Amino acid sequence: MPKTISPSKSVKYSLSGLAPLEAVLFDIDGTLCDSDPLHYYAFRELLLQIGYNGGVPITEEFFIEKVAGKHNDDIARGLFPDWDLEKGLKFTDDKEALFRKLAKDQVKPLNGLHKIRKWIEDRGLKRAAVSNAPRPNAELMISLLGLSDFFHAVVVGSECDRAKPFPDPYLKALEVLQVSKDHTFVFEDSVSGIKAGVAAEMPVVGLTTRNPESLLMEAKPVFLIRDYDDPKLWAALAELDQKGAPGATAAA
Incomplete structure (x- = not known):
């Protein structure tokens, strides 16, 4: 130890x-x-586009519990348990692309x-x-x-x-x-x-x-x-x- x-x-x-x-x-x-707000925004917007949670935006509490700090494989399985992993990872790839676009102008130490x-x-x-x-x-x-x-x-x-x-x-x-x-x-x-x-x-x-x-x-x-x-x-x-x-x- x-x-x-x-x-x-x-x-x-x-x-x-x-x-x-x-x-x-x-x-x-x-x-x-402090990049989590950008990750939260990207997830929230893309999940809304696919009608996730009946079209109700995810909350920050949901983001902290289900997403923050986790690997994309685990996120995809947790968010989309009925999807095959490849489809779930396509969603997370799209989310990462949106995050990178947002980050270029908004990331501060x-x-x-x-x-x-x-x-x-x-x-x-x-x-x-x-x-x-x-x-x-x-x-x-x-x-x-x-x-x-x-x-x-x-x-x-x-x-x-x-x-x-x-x-x-x-x-x-x-x-x-x-x-x-x-x-x-x-x-x-x-x-x-x-x-x-x-x-x-x-x-x-x-x-x-x-x-x-x-x-x-x-x-x-x-x-x-x-x-x-x-x-x-x-x-x-x-x-x-x-x-x-x-x-x-x-x-x-």
Whole structure:
């Protein structure tokens, strides 16, 4: 197991057991940027076009429960249990095309993203993006956010044996980066993603970008933050620096 706290323990906001830190792994949607509203809009509009749910628009609560953070295979099966998978995936492909069109003008980084980027780069840490999104989506988002030269690897669920919530994408990222789970942590915003990181035996810092805190805590992150400016995060990173992170200086 990773050398860090359990969410059930009373010690709060600690990542110090990871020292010396080797790598940081990021989900993309909802973690690097608040893109879920665009996904919700794309799903809602295309589902309306086919008369889904009797022509009643899906709610955000439905989106969070049935769609957010999940792989398209699982989404297609969940939304269209009576369809063959190929037909369901054609729908999700059309939705992804609409999402990419919307994203080009509307994607913005989460608050503090470039601050945490600098912290990671200053310490020479390895980093990867790990997503259930299709690769074209993942690479587009990274490019739009100006992070193409930041990540050493991009791992997508469809290229692994199993997507999130299984640990496979995060285990693959560890393998590609050649780092230890005992010296790596994860940023995630969805239940599916947090479960994947925890199943890969790494501590996960959860972001409350869109999903309810109570729901996220059920997946057992070490703690939750609202964004990368959250004082809880920087207190934990300062403590980690003090425990001997490579090239560390006091966190700003």
